[in-house]
Amino acid sequence: MPRVTELHVNGSPVKLDADGERTLLSVLRDDLDLTGTKYGCGEAQCGACTVLLDGIATRSCIVNLGSVGKRKITTIEGLGKKGALHPLQAAFLKCDALQCGYCTSGMIMSAFALLQRKPDPSDAEIVRAMNGNICRCAVYRRILCAIREGAQAMKEAK
């Protein structure tokens, strides 16, 4: 597959030089040093690798670099303005919605994508949307609380 020399990441074009067959996950982490996005399973089952492609939650572990094209990539590092946490990130802290923290980036990105589509989701809708994200420390109820809090904060910010 041809090499890829440019991507659009977190609002800016970025130069690189990588084999198009590499996974997007690996390139983000290993070439661009954006290590906030994590590897958990490599088969899109756990959600730790979730990024946004043109605003759509995507499992970067099964995306070939070569297929990304000009789509805008948003990673956890791109959430929130410089120095300030995004309301969703602040909500995760407030609700203590993490223990080991490894699933947290993926949880926040998936939740962010949900709240873009549905700013006021019911609990059932949150569960359905988030069910593809695994937390092995099983902090699930706290994460639900954080997403509800974050949704509220995001609405108020508008």
Next chain:
Amino acid sequence: MHKGTTSRVGFKGQAVHVDIEPERYELAAAPVYRFDVDRRQFFKVLGAGVVVLLFVEAAIAQESGGGSARSGRGGSRPTELGAWLHIGEDETISVFTGKTEVGQNIRTSLAQAVAEELSAALDRIELVMADTDRTPYDLGTFGSRTTPDMALHLRRTAAAAREALLDLAAERFHVDRAQLTAIDGKVISRDRKQEMTFGQLTRGQQLVRTVTDDVPLKPAADWKVAGTSAPKVRGADFVTGRHRYTSDMKREGMLHGRVLRPSAWEATLGALDVTAAEAMTGVTVVRDGNFIGVAAADPLLAARALDAIHVEWIPNPQISNDDLFEHLRKHARGAPDANEGERQTRDILLKQSYTIAYIAHAPLEPRAAVAEWQEKKLTVWTGTQRPFGVRSELAQAFGISEADVRVIVPDTGSGYGGKHTGEAAIEAARLARAAKKPVKLVWTREEEFAWAYFRPAGIVDIESAVRRDGTITRWHLHNYNSGTAGIRCPYEVSDVRTEFHRSASPLRQGSYRALASVANFFAREVHIDELAAKLKMDPLAFRLRNLEEPRLRAVLEAAANAFGWKREKLGPNRGFGIACGMEKGGFLATCAEVLADRDSGSVQVTRIVAAFECGAVVNPEHLKNQIAGCVAQGLGGALFEAIEFQNGKVMNGRFSDYRVPRFSDVPKMDVVLVDRKDLPSAGAGETPIAGIAPAISNAIFAASGIRLRSLPLVPDGLKVQEA
């Protein structure tokens, strides 16, 4: 201290025994160290200030089952440094501990303990953790021991530091010491005319203090910082993706490593041809004994290099999980004679068997290591719960001195007992040595499922007798392979016999959260329920009738009250179940409500209440988190998790085949904390997981009349509905 505590790490003058449970198969006994402290070193590294050293009796580890104790030299009791603390001129308070942070939030609770005793602000406390060059020796972060041991060590160390600061201030202020108080990082005189910050007091000092046994500690009832739900230290680093786990680390010139795995367990090497891989540009291939690996500039190249290796494996036929329990029985050591005559009794007898499957830890961060050689010195970053144990493993693997090995554990993406050993560290270091560059090695999820160790499978046989009036008169329990944790019977029974029998495990096995408590609580609490059913007695009343331990009675009652325990038959297909137990200083009672339909076969867990007491609570919200996490994680092992294996291979070794609890699996849950400020704090990271399986099994029986005696209970699936 409740009966059943088997380990204490004490201070000078106190006896110390650390029993390693037999089911910690992956551990080797730890050597005893004598730590010679060069006090000048502290100030060289840390800068001027005050250093407080805590010496503890060295942990003398004994292998259970008759292994010989490894003792220190000569007649004197060996001591080692347990912790140290440094107060610097810049007001930072650095605390050094060999414990690891793997998501149990001890980075926060230990900081709270220090802030409390020292009377300093929480955000001034910096914990340096799990670095074998900088922190004191530690046996490992497991066994729920951090709170009862390390928190206590750090409290004493911090209290001694506080006393040292008061002494310094008394000199400076020319005031009687009794006139001074330490508060909010300052020492203030009673008349408020004089005050100095801790940093100011330490300026120009190089003062070393050793903690004495009699340093006064603040009683838990007076806690202002400990005992509160302080937010997770460094939490912002995790929600922003800034925190670097081992697998996120980068070193100059670093390569990515992969290991060639055998086709199955116990397969041996037939033919091997690495020439194609070696010919690839930028690839290093290593073949060393039974280790075959590659390192390359990016993970894709490394994967391609691995694929380019031509290899033939000779399989070694093995059993499948269909034959597992028969196999465990057949190879059991010391099993009771089947024809042993039992004493005659007019009591009601019950004899049942319970089985427990192998399950995987499946930590979301797979094991990983970054290894770097600098001349003779090896540094490895790795997510392990035993940095010092891994240091030994590395020294042994490479035939070098431990002094030339440094292991650093970044805050890690969980372990649950699965990250005690140093495979990834050794693999990365071997590749790094050959490539002469740092190597990062991250196990794939498939490797995690196939090549890590599992929670032991097991069989528990129970034979009991009970009088018509509800008194249990006999309790004979035999556990095969899963272990001894939680095996003790908490009920008052005169004829008690509990025995553990080793067997031959076809799968690699080792520590898992709560160890054999899950198996032993499950078998016991289901069996207790079966006895109650035989007598047509309420399961709660039956337990209370046979229980004297007040702390266990207290959580049983707390759980039952919070849950709304009822004896009467509920609606169709609806049932309540209860279970209780005590282990490692924690007292647990769990109630479950299920909807179980005999006809459709569907089971829904609608509600859980867990009551827990572990002495004085250091951080209530984090404790609730741990308990809720235990329950939700435990749902997996209770309901649907099981390793399927055949002829040396895991058949369901990925998340698409091995079901783990997800958002939709978590029922409505309430956690009731019983806070005993008058009792020493015990650990809580494990025991709460052990009540969920029996509570659910008992609830399923109440709802449907079906008695389930095997874990997992309903592997075909679970549906959850909010009550």
